[in-house]
Amino acid sequence: DGGITQSPKYLFRKEGQNVTLSCEQNLNHDAMYWYRQDPGQGLRLIYYSQIVNDFQKGDIAEGYSVSREKKESFPLTVTSAQKNPTAFYLCASSSRDGEETQYFGPGTRLLVL
Amino acid sequence: GENVEQHPSTLSVQEGDSAVIKCTYSDSASNYFPWYKQELGKRPQLIIDIRSNVGEKKDQRIAVTLNKTAKHFSLHITETQPEDSAVYFCAARGGSYIPTFGRGTSLIVHP
Numbered sequence: 321d322g323g324i325t326q327s328p329k330y331l332f333r334k335e336g337q338n339v340t341l342s343c344e345q346n347l348n349h350d351a352m353y354w355y356r357q358d359p360g361q362g363l364r365l366i367y368y369s370q371i372v373n374d375f376q377k378g379d380i381a382e383g384y385s386v387s388r389e390k391k392e393s394f395p396l397t398v399t400s401a402q403k404n405p406t407a408f409y410l411c412a413s414s415s416r417d418g419e420e421t422q423y424f425g426p427g428t429r430l431l432v433l
Numbered sequence: 434g435e436n437v438e439q440h441p442s443t444l445s446v447q448e449g450d451s452a453v454i455k456c457t458y459s460d461s462a463s464n465y466f467p468w469y470k471q472e473l474g475k476r477p478q479l480i481i482d483i484r485s486n487v488g489e490k491k492d493q494r495i496a497v498t499l500n501k502t503a504k505h506f507s508l509h510i511t512e513t514q515p516e517d518s519a520v521y522f523c524a525a526r527g528g529s530y531i532p533t534f535g536r537g538t539s540l541i542v543h544p
Contacts, residue, residue: 364534378531410477427476
Protein backbone atom coordinates (compact mmCIF):
# COMPACT_ATOMS: atom_id res chain seq x y z
CA ASP A 321 0.00 0.00 0.00
CA GLY A 322 2.97 2.33 0.28
CA GLY A 323 3.16 2.61 -3.52
CA ILE A 324 -0.05 4.55 -4.01
CA THR A 325 -0.38 8.17 -2.97
CA GLN A 326 -3.17 10.72 -2.93
CA SER A 327 -3.09 14.48 -2.55
CA PRO A 328 -4.14 16.64 -0.95
CA LYS A 329 -5.13 15.06 2.35
CA TYR A 330 -7.85 17.69 2.84
CA LEU A 331 -9.55 19.75 0.14
CA PHE A 332 -12.06 22.55 0.44
CA ARG A 333 -14.44 23.34 -2.36
CA LYS A 334 -16.40 26.53 -2.86
CA GLU A 335 -19.83 26.64 -4.47
CA GLY A 336 -19.64 26.22 -8.24
CA GLN A 337 -15.98 25.26 -8.21
CA ASN A 338 -14.35 22.26 -9.86
CA VAL A 339 -11.62 20.56 -7.84
CA THR A 340 -9.16 17.83 -8.81
CA LEU A 341 -7.92 15.03 -6.58
CA SER A 342 -4.60 13.45 -7.41
CA CYS A 343 -3.79 9.72 -7.37
CA GLU A 344 -0.38 8.30 -8.29
CA GLN A 345 0.96 4.74 -8.08
CA ASN A 346 4.40 3.24 -8.69
CA LEU A 347 3.27 -0.39 -8.46
CA ASN A 348 3.12 -0.82 -12.26
CA HIS A 349 -0.57 -1.65 -11.92
CA ASP A 350 -2.77 -1.46 -14.99
CA ALA A 351 -6.08 -0.95 -13.20
CA MET A 352 -7.00 2.06 -11.08
CA TYR A 353 -10.21 2.95 -9.27
CA TRP A 354 -11.92 5.84 -7.48
CA TYR A 355 -14.28 5.22 -4.58
CA ARG A 356 -16.40 7.51 -2.49
CA GLN A 357 -16.91 6.68 1.17
CA ASP A 358 -19.76 8.08 3.25
CA PRO A 359 -20.61 6.95 6.80
CA GLY A 360 -22.65 3.74 6.70
CA GLN A 361 -22.43 3.52 2.90
CA GLY A 362 -19.33 1.44 2.43
CA LEU A 363 -17.22 2.02 -0.68
CA ARG A 364 -19.05 3.15 -3.79
CA LEU A 365 -17.32 3.02 -7.17
CA ILE A 366 -17.12 6.30 -9.08
CA TYR A 367 -14.87 5.45 -12.06
CA TYR A 368 -12.35 2.81 -12.97
CA SER A 369 -9.70 2.36 -15.60
CA GLN A 370 -8.22 -0.97 -16.66
CA ILE A 371 -5.75 0.45 -19.14
CA VAL A 372 -4.22 3.76 -20.19
CA ASN A 373 -6.52 6.03 -22.21
CA ASP A 374 -9.60 4.03 -21.24
CA PHE A 375 -11.97 4.38 -18.30
CA GLN A 376 -15.50 3.33 -17.37
CA LYS A 377 -18.24 4.78 -15.21
CA GLY A 378 -18.95 3.13 -11.90
CA ASP A 379 -22.14 3.21 -9.87
CA ILE A 380 -22.08 6.93 -8.97
CA ALA A 381 -20.24 8.71 -11.81
CA GLU A 382 -22.58 11.68 -12.14
CA GLY A 383 -20.82 14.93 -11.28
CA TYR A 384 -17.34 13.43 -11.60
CA SER A 385 -14.80 13.13 -14.40
CA VAL A 386 -11.46 11.34 -14.78
CA SER A 387 -8.57 10.97 -17.17
CA ARG A 388 -5.93 8.26 -17.62
CA GLU A 389 -3.16 9.67 -19.78
CA LYS A 390 -0.40 7.85 -17.92
CA LYS A 391 -0.30 4.42 -16.31
CA GLU A 392 0.83 5.92 -13.01
CA SER A 393 -1.82 8.61 -12.69
CA PHE A 394 -5.62 8.68 -12.42
CA PRO A 395 -6.87 12.13 -11.34
CA LEU A 396 -10.49 12.67 -10.34
CA THR A 397 -12.29 15.97 -10.91
CA VAL A 398 -15.29 16.78 -8.76
CA THR A 399 -17.35 19.15 -10.86
CA SER A 400 -19.86 21.78 -9.81
CA ALA A 401 -22.58 19.37 -10.98
CA GLN A 402 -21.87 17.17 -7.93
CA LYS A 403 -24.23 18.75 -5.42
CA ASN A 404 -23.18 16.73 -2.38
CA PRO A 405 -19.41 16.25 -2.70
CA THR A 406 -18.53 16.09 0.99
CA ALA A 407 -16.99 12.64 1.50
CA PHE A 408 -13.78 10.66 1.89
CA TYR A 409 -12.35 9.76 -1.53
CA LEU A 410 -10.20 6.67 -1.93
CA CYS A 411 -8.10 5.73 -4.92
CA ALA A 412 -7.02 2.12 -5.47
CA SER A 413 -5.00 0.11 -7.95
CA SER A 414 -4.61 -3.53 -8.88
CA SER A 415 -2.86 -5.74 -11.37
CA ARG A 416 -5.04 -6.87 -14.25
CA ASP A 417 -3.61 -10.35 -14.34
CA GLY A 418 -2.87 -12.77 -11.55
CA GLU A 419 -2.97 -10.88 -8.26
CA GLU A 420 -6.40 -9.42 -7.65
CA THR A 421 -5.70 -7.50 -4.47
CA GLN A 422 -6.62 -3.84 -4.53
CA TYR A 423 -4.20 -1.48 -2.82
CA PHE A 424 -5.68 1.74 -1.50
CA GLY A 425 -4.23 5.20 -1.19
CA PRO A 426 -4.49 7.19 2.08
CA GLY A 427 -7.56 9.10 0.91
CA THR A 428 -8.61 12.72 0.41
CA ARG A 429 -11.30 14.29 2.57
CA LEU A 430 -13.31 16.82 0.57
CA LEU A 431 -15.28 19.46 2.41
CA VAL A 432 -17.58 22.16 1.07
CA LEU A 433 -17.18 25.75 2.25
CA GLY B 434 -24.70 -6.68 -11.20
CA GLU B 435 -23.31 -8.01 -7.96
CA ASN B 436 -24.99 -7.15 -4.65
CA VAL B 437 -23.22 -7.71 -1.34
CA GLU B 438 -25.03 -7.59 1.99
CA GLN B 439 -22.98 -7.38 5.20
CA HIS B 440 -24.15 -7.96 8.79
CA PRO B 441 -24.09 -6.75 11.45
CA SER B 442 -23.43 -3.06 10.91
CA THR B 443 -22.05 -2.76 14.45
CA LEU B 444 -20.54 -5.48 16.63
CA SER B 445 -19.48 -4.95 20.23
CA VAL B 446 -17.48 -7.65 22.05
CA GLN B 447 -15.34 -8.04 25.15
CA GLU B 448 -11.62 -8.52 24.79
CA GLY B 449 -10.86 -12.21 24.33
CA ASP B 450 -14.25 -13.05 22.80
CA SER B 451 -14.73 -14.15 19.20
CA ALA B 452 -16.30 -11.95 16.51
CA VAL B 453 -18.10 -13.11 13.37
CA ILE B 454 -19.09 -10.91 10.43
CA LYS B 455 -21.24 -12.33 7.65
CA CYS B 456 -21.67 -11.38 4.00
CA THR B 457 -23.94 -12.66 1.27
CA TYR B 458 -23.53 -12.12 -2.46
CA SER B 459 -25.84 -12.47 -5.42
CA ASP B 460 -23.67 -13.26 -8.45
CA SER B 461 -22.89 -16.97 -8.64
CA ALA B 462 -19.97 -16.12 -10.97
CA SER B 463 -18.11 -14.30 -8.15
CA ASN B 464 -14.86 -16.09 -7.42
CA TYR B 465 -12.75 -13.86 -5.19
CA PHE B 466 -13.69 -12.60 -1.74
CA PRO B 467 -11.35 -10.20 0.11
CA TRP B 468 -11.78 -8.71 3.56
CA TYR B 469 -10.44 -5.27 4.44
CA LYS B 470 -9.82 -3.57 7.77
CA GLN B 471 -10.08 0.21 7.98
CA GLU B 472 -9.00 2.11 11.06
CA LEU B 473 -10.45 5.54 11.67
CA GLY B 474 -9.26 8.04 9.05
CA LYS B 475 -6.97 5.48 7.41
CA ARG B 476 -6.99 3.52 4.19
CA PRO B 477 -8.60 0.04 3.94
CA GLN B 478 -6.02 -2.73 4.16
CA LEU B 479 -6.42 -6.32 3.04
CA ILE B 480 -6.39 -8.74 5.97
CA ILE B 481 -7.42 -12.01 4.34
CA ASP B 482 -8.97 -13.25 1.12
CA ILE B 483 -10.43 -16.48 -0.25
CA ARG B 484 -11.06 -17.85 -3.69
CA SER B 485 -14.04 -19.90 -4.77
CA ASN B 486 -12.11 -23.16 -4.99
CA VAL B 487 -11.40 -23.07 -1.24
CA GLY B 488 -13.89 -23.46 1.63
CA GLU B 489 -11.83 -22.03 4.46
CA LYS B 490 -8.64 -20.09 5.01
CA LYS B 491 -6.92 -19.21 8.26
CA ASP B 492 -4.21 -16.75 9.24
CA GLN B 493 -3.40 -16.73 12.96
CA ARG B 494 -6.48 -15.32 14.74
CA ILE B 495 -8.36 -14.59 11.54
CA ALA B 496 -10.28 -17.06 9.39
CA VAL B 497 -12.66 -16.80 6.47
CA THR B 498 -15.20 -19.41 5.40
CA LEU B 499 -17.04 -19.60 2.09
CA ASN B 500 -20.25 -21.43 1.25
CA LYS B 501 -20.67 -21.21 -2.52
CA THR B 502 -24.00 -23.02 -2.54
CA ALA B 503 -25.57 -20.58 -0.12
CA LYS B 504 -23.54 -17.65 -1.54
CA HIS B 505 -22.27 -16.44 1.78
CA PHE B 506 -18.88 -15.96 3.39
CA SER B 507 -17.85 -15.01 6.91
CA LEU B 508 -14.93 -13.47 8.76
CA HIS B 509 -14.03 -14.99 12.12
CA ILE B 510 -11.73 -13.25 14.59
CA THR B 511 -10.77 -15.19 17.70
CA GLU B 512 -9.28 -13.87 20.95
CA THR B 513 -10.16 -10.30 20.02
CA GLN B 514 -7.92 -7.47 21.19
CA PRO B 515 -8.62 -3.72 21.46
CA GLU B 516 -6.43 -3.10 18.39
CA ASP B 517 -8.90 -5.19 16.36
CA SER B 518 -11.38 -2.31 16.75
CA ALA B 519 -12.00 -0.95 13.24
CA VAL B 520 -14.45 -1.07 10.35
CA TYR B 521 -14.32 -4.31 8.36
CA PHE B 522 -15.45 -4.56 4.74
CA CYS B 523 -16.18 -7.65 2.73
CA ALA B 524 -16.16 -7.67 -1.07
CA ALA B 525 -17.04 -10.04 -3.88
CA ARG B 526 -15.48 -10.02 -7.33
CA GLY B 527 -16.76 -11.83 -10.37
CA GLY B 528 -16.11 -11.87 -14.08
CA SER B 529 -16.04 -8.09 -14.44
CA TYR B 530 -12.92 -7.92 -12.21
CA ILE B 531 -14.52 -5.05 -10.32
CA PRO B 532 -15.20 -5.88 -6.68
CA THR B 533 -18.46 -4.93 -4.99
CA PHE B 534 -18.14 -3.96 -1.33
CA GLY B 535 -20.44 -4.51 1.61
CA ARG B 536 -21.42 -1.52 3.74
CA GLY B 537 -19.01 -2.35 6.50
CA THR B 538 -19.12 -3.57 10.11
CA SER B 539 -17.87 -1.41 12.93
CA LEU B 540 -16.18 -3.77 15.41
CA ILE B 541 -15.66 -2.45 18.94
CA VAL B 542 -13.53 -4.51 21.32
CA HIS B 543 -13.91 -3.46 24.95
CA PRO B 544 -10.87 -3.98 27.21
